[in-house]
Amino acid sequence: MTNPKLGVLIIHGIGSQEIDFAEPMIAKLRKKLTDPDAVEFQTVHWAPLLEEKSQSMWAKLTTRKLSWKPLRKYFINALGDATAYNNEMYDEVQDCIEDAMRGLRHKLNYGPFTPVVVVAHSLGGAMITDYIWDRQKNKDPIRDRYMPPIKGLLTIGCNIPVFALSHTPIETIDASDLWWLNIYDKDDILGYPLKPISESFDEAVGEDFQVNTGRWWSSWNPLCHNDYWTDSDVIKRLSKILNDLYLD
Secondary structure, eight states: OOOOOEEEEEEOOSSOOOTTTTHHHHHHHHHHOSSGGGEEEEEEOOHHHHHHHHHHHHHHHTTSOOSSHHHHHHHHHHHHHHHHHTTTTHHHHHHHHHHHHHHHHHHTTTOTTSOEEEEEETHHHHHHHHHHHHHHHSOOHHHHHHSOOEEEEEEESOOHHHHHTTOSSOOOOOOTTSEEEEEEETTOTTOOOOGGGOHHHHHHOSEEEEEOOSOTTTTTSGGGGGOGGGOHHHHHHHHHHHIIIIIO
């Protein structure tokens, strides 16, 4: 049995998500990794925490005649998830991330020094940076001793700038001990570059990398937001980083 060299934590973004949401990305990554058996994957599936509320709201709204229902439902999910998270559901989502980290720690044979790389889509980018921020600001020596260290962060289709508007000054995590690559598509209205929004983000984010994600019907419009998971450029950049830093 190969001793794990790396853990990868994957967290989804807005909207309803199946429990196996990350399987397409994981399958493509495994084909590109030089030592796939040395990598353990763990997902953060937080959607069920908010799904019941959003479905209930949508059911009430659709008792009236509305046009553009698919688009309306998409925005209800997007804005509803973000609003709920930043208010009453913050602790529940953060607990969900912590539980996933414990699960990953188990897969890594409880190795406290095995590095972890996080892949976060959309709203998941805000959630995981909140998690890292809280760990950095509220040190827990006992917990930090047994939890594996987060050494890398890939944000895809990240909408942190939307939430940064409510903060003065606009600050983010201390990334001196980890790398941070942000990937966005210029046609994705929910995904943004991060370096320009403040000096703190400029220092923390190593690179804003633009891709053209999606198929012919989505690559030129906002529907591309959900296509990062299997985009060839995303898989290529991430697999190269994992191979170069941890596996070769």
